[in-house]
Amino acid sequence: MMLVVLAAVLVFAFSYFAARPAAVVPGRLQYAGEAVYGFVRNGIARDAIGSEKFMKFVPFLFSLFLFIAVNNYFGLIPVVQYPPMAHFGFPLALALLVWILYIGVGIGKHGFGGYLKHVTIPSGVKGPVLIIIIPLEFLSNILVRPATLSLRLFANMFAGxxxxxxxxxxxxxxxxxxxxxxxxxxxxxxxxxxxxxxxxELLIMFLQAYVFTLLAATYLGESLADEH
Known part of the structure; x- marks a missing residue:
């Protein structure tokens, strides 16, 4: 728990001091902050959510990516050498946070009934096959996603x-x-x-932070899409 709090402090400090100068010619810290921000903004948020609606989610995705990455890399620091994401409760909490956000965004866009229809009935699918499709889509999109999102991060960090x-x-x-x-x-x-x-592990720890953030952005994009 101390490492998780430390990670939050480090992410806040890095973001604050990287953004504070806002110089035309950036220093090293500002350049690093802009590089990470640009990577999340352009390489994750815009591609997954869409160019019209992605900007308001960038701060969340930027913080999520940095927070997971810092916690992961604690696993390679001598003496500390333990990644908090190898404790299942932490990735599960992040996955539930993402789950609440994308469901809330979907309900805000489509309404409660409209969102349920949006996530359970694929576009163009009609007839008796919906008896099978609707429960499977509900299970996959509503119930299973938090588990798979958290298990992927946990299993990789724990195994490493x-x-x-x-x-x-x-x-x-x-x-x-x-x-x-x-x-x-x-x-x-x-x-x-x-x-x-x-x-x-240096590569895997980065990739797991990237994949978790990318999937979070993808789920947000799906919730905001006009069709399933």
Whole structure:
């Protein structure tokens, strides 16, 4: 919980100090802030939501992306070395927040009954097949999304954390607490694998923040669309 609070403070501080100068020729911090903001604004929000309605959601998506990324990268910081998103409660809370937002946006756009029709009846589908389609669409779009959104982030962070622990402690034990020569070679291999997994995690931690934010934007875009 302390790491989650720290992540929120870091995101706020970075955003505040990156935006505060607002110089024509940006410094390093402002340039970094503009780069992240531009990435979320143009690469996620506008593409997923649409050029007419995306701007009001950019602050939320920008904060969401940075918050998840910072929490993920805590898993690679020595001593700390634990990503909060590997604790299921945190990605679930974020997924529920996204769920409330896109359902609220959809109801605001289409009305309660109109939104239910929007998410359960695909455009052009008619007849008896709707008996099957409507429950499946309701299950998929309303009930399952928070679970899949949170599980994807949680599972990747948890699995990566376990792999890092496995290779790190394996290398320490095999190299320093085992007297066998074969175990020594296995310890070296474990240390190499720890380095390789660490490099891989650098990419995965970014990708998971990106995918979570992209899916959130996609769900918002679907709620605002005229047709399912």
């Amino acid at each position: 954390h376990l792999l890092l622990m496995l290779f790190a402690f394996g290398a320490e034990y095999l190299l320093f607490e085992s007297q066998s020569l074969i175990n020594g070679f296995a310890g070296i291999l474990s240390a190499v694998m720890f380095g390789a997994v660490t490099v891989l």
